[in-house]
Amino acid sequence: MRLGLCLIGTLLVSGVSPSQAQQTRSSGPRGSMFVEAGGNAGLLGATVNAEMLLSRRFALRAGAGVDLFSYTTIVPLQGVLLVGRGSSKLEVAAGVTIANEPARYSGNWHWDGTKPFFTGFVGYRFQRERGFLFRIGVVPLLWGYSLPLPWRAWPAVGIGTSF
Numbered sequence: 001m002r003l004g005l006c007l008i009g010t011l012l013v014s015g016v017s018p019s020q021a022q023q024t025r026s027s028g029p030r031g032s033m034f035v036e037a038g039g040n041a042g043l044l045g046a047t048v049n050a051e052m053l054l055s056r057r058f059a060l061r062a063g064a065g066v067d068l069f070s071y072t073t074i075v076p077l078q079g080v081l082l083v084g085r086g087s088s089k090l091e092v093a094a095g096v097t098i099a100n101e102p103a104r105y106s107g108n109w110h111w112d113g114t115k116p117f118f119t120g121f122v123g124y125r126f127q128r129e130r131g132f133l134f135r136i137g138v139v140p141l142l143w144g145y146s147l148p149l150p151w152r153a154w155p156a157v158g159i160g161t162s163f
Helices: 002-014 017-028
Strands: 031-038 043-051 058-067 072-081 088-101 113-127 131-140 152-162
Touching: 002 043, 002 088, 031 058, 043 072, 058 088, 072 113
Parallel strands: none
Antiparallel strands: 031 043, 031 152, 043 058, 058 072, 072 088, 088 113, 113 131, 131 152
């Protein structure tokens, strides 16, 4: 887990050179922040997410949140691909979510303690160059194959800002 966090931190710090940062300022948003309901945090959860755009099409995302059903804390870390022109885009993301179920609620999930899961996102994203951001889509449950078909993906809705 620490190795993954160190890798993400290194990419965030060294991923954009000063010349690229100057170009990004004049040619689109450099990052964004948004609150997401559902998604990686489950049907009754929420996360706060920050993204750093490395180009117009690729970003790194890190977040923190909680599943209010089981009080499981989560930390999603994802690479994000944005496809399309203008403000409307297809968003496809993949990465890992680190989940920690508190001992007092042990048994709500099929693991105890801390566990990483592969995660993803597919959906629509509306993002102004500077300002309003809205996204809606689904997070496939890549760890829950024993669940009935409709429950293999959780809806996600996010609202925030780009800067």
